[in-house]
Amino acid sequence: MMGSHLLPRRAAVVVFLAFAFAYFLSALVRAVTATLAPTLAQEFSLHASDLGLLAGGYFLGFAATQLPLGTWLDRHGPRKVALGFLGVAVVGSLVFSMATGFSGLLAGRVLCGAGVSACLMAPLTGYRRWFEPTTQMRANSWMLMTGSLGMVASTLPVQWALPLVGWRPLFWGLAALIALSMVVIAIWVPRWADAGPGKQDSAADSSAAPPPVPGYSVVWNHAYFQRLAPLGFFVYGGMVAMQTLWAGPWMQRVAGYTPLESATGLFWINVSMLCTFWTWGMVNPWLLRKGLGPDRLMAAGLPFSLLILLGIIVAGPRAGGGAWALFCVSCTFVSLSQPAVAMAFSQSLAGRALSAYNLVIFAGVFVVQWGIGLAVDAFAALGLPTVASFQAAMGLFLACNAAAYAWFVLRGRRHNVLQTSAP
Numbered sequence: 001m002m003g004s005h006l007l008p009r010r011a012a013v014v015v016f017l018a019f020a021f022a023y024f025l026s027a028l029v030r031a032v033t034a035t036l037a038p039t040l041a042q043e044f045s046l047h048a049s050d051l052g053l054l055a056g057g058y059f060l061g062f063a064a065t066q067l068p069l070g071t072w073l074d075r076h077g078p079r080k081v082a083l084g085f086l087g088v089a090v091v092g093s094l095v096f097s098m099a100t101g102f103s104g105l106l107a108g109r110v111l112c113g114a115g116v117s118a119c120l121m122a123p124l125t126g127y128r129r130w131f132e133p134t135t136q137m138r139a140n141s142w143m144l145m146t147g148s149l150g151m152v153a154s155t156l157p158v159q160w161a162l163p164l165v166g167w168r169p170l171f172w173g174l175a176a177l178i179a180l181s182m183v184v185i186a187i188w189v190p191r192w193a194d195a196g197p198g199k200q201d202s203a204a205d206s207s208a209a210p211p212p213v214p215g216y217s218v219v220w221n222h223a224y225f226q227r228l229a230p231l232g233f234f235v236y237g238g239m240v241a242m243q244t245l246w247a248g249p250w251m252q253r254v255a256g257y258t259p260l261e262s263a264t265g266l267f268w269i270n271v272s273m274l275c276t277f278w279t280w281g282m283v284n285p286w287l288l289r290k291g292l293g294p295d296r297l298m299a300a301g302l303p304f305s306l307l308i309l310l311g312i313i314v315a316g317p318r319a320g321g322g323a324w325a326l327f328c329v330s331c332t333f334v335s336l337s338q339p340a341v342a343m344a345f346s347q348s349l350a351g352r353a354l355s356a357y358n359l360v361i362f363a364g365v366f367v368v369q370w371g372i373g374l375a376v377d378a379f380a381a382l383g384l385p386t387v388a389s390f391q392a393a394m395g396l397f398l399a400c401n402a403a404a405y406a407w408f409v410l411r412g413r414r415h416n417v418l419q420t421s422a423p
Contacts (some may be wrong), residue, residue: 005193005347007130015130016139018188019078019123020146022086022181026116027150029093029174030058030240033109034248034266035158036167038259044102048249052373055245057106059366061092061113063359067216069118070355074348077192078122079185086182089115090175097171108171115178117362120147121354126189128342128350134285140339141284144332145277151243151270159263219356224344227411228337229360230404235302237364238397239331243269245369247324254390255320265321272325276332284336294336301333302405309398313391372397 007015033040033055040046046054065085072081092115096108120143127136161170219225251257251265287297308327312319338357345353375393384392 005129014188018184021184023119023143024146024150025178025181026119027147028154029112031151031154031244034245035155035263037248039167048376049373052370054105056366056369057109058113059362061110062117063362065114065117066355066359070352073125073351078126079189082118082122082185083182085115085118086178089178093171093175097168121358124354125351129347134288137284137339138281141277141281144335145274148270148274148277155263155267216352219353230407231334232357232360233364234400234404236334236361238368239328240365241368243328246372251320254387255317268321269325269328272329276329294340297336298333305330306402313394316387316391
């Protein structure tokens with residue numbers, strides 16, 4: 001029975017806090033390139049495409065681990081897998097801090113991305129077994145809120161610290177904090193109880209009898225997964241790409257912000273995301289009980305993000321940090337898709353389902369981050385001024401988002417998450 005694995009309230013809070021600390025650090029590492037972009041571009045003579053590849057390298061490393069990660073999570077559990085991966089993140093932070101050229105920076109970012117790739121998937125896999133369905137929705141939103149707090153820490157605090165200590169010591173400190181998070185997880189997170197045939201939930205008994213390895217075919221071929229995949233790739237991945245990289249260069253090169261003003265804009269973007277995810281965590285259980293599931297909310301809410309992005313493109317230099325904050329907030333409807341995917345599968349497949357969807361998301365982040373950089377450089381090579389190059393690149397991004405939303409709507413509502421998520 002599913003209930004046999006549920007944690008008491010106090011133990012659940014402790015587990016949440018342990019994983020939240022690691023996810024806070026992973027989000028800080030992920031987003032810090034947006035604040036460091038001017039410094040790194042000046043020190044290493046980087047172009048827009050270089051910045052896009054550097055930021056995307058994190059997500060390339062992240063995406064490369066997702067398929068084995070899902071299998072390992074289902075087999076070994078969140079605690080053991082998270083500890084192993086975080087050790088790689090410590091190494092990546094040190095490699096980045098000692099880089100003397102672009103290749104060293106890129107290698108460090110790829111290692112960091114691979115190392116923190118379990119920081120959200122591990123807890124969500126555990127929550128699928130340890131928490132009730134409505135609590136899973138709340139915990140997912142509050143994990144993302146914790147990530148937004150990490151992104152807040154990557155903006156103004158990092159900008160203020162740069163003149164005092166430089167960017168290299170910042171990564172030494174991050175390596176030490178990640179090591180500390182490993183200690184916290186080792187102490188607070190319970191071991192993964194071996195779920196024998198008689199202990200798995202009924203859905204697992206009927207659909208997960210084969211060994212774990214072929215389980216990904218079940219995930220990829222699932223109709224609901226296929227319906228959500230384009231949204232995860234372009235909308236979710238694009239939201240992260242804007243938040244962690246391109247909102248900063250837009251504010252500086254299009255809106256004319258100074259580096260400090262850009263860092264301030266990123267600070268408020270991430271504060272607004274933090275508040276939004278906190279709100280989602282508060283209202284999600286109530287919405288779920290009222291029959292307002294993820295599908296209905298995404299279908300109703302995501303058109304606002306398309307309209308806001310169109311407004312940013314048209315406004316050009318008049319669109320600054322406030323406009324990008326509004327865009328990112330409007331995209332948070334798509335965050336409901338992550339716990340929805342987990343609840344659409346049995347507990348024994350949750351790790352693979354979440355990791356497969358996360359692969360889609362972060363492959364999208366990589367493609368959007370690097371693709372926009374390539375597009376900006378390509379339009380500039382054609383003779384367009386900087387502002388027009390950015391507007392044209394964002395126009396391509398808008399077209400991809402609109403197509404992904406159309407796919408989601410046209411696939412229909414045959415696969416209701418509320419029906420598949422019942423314990």
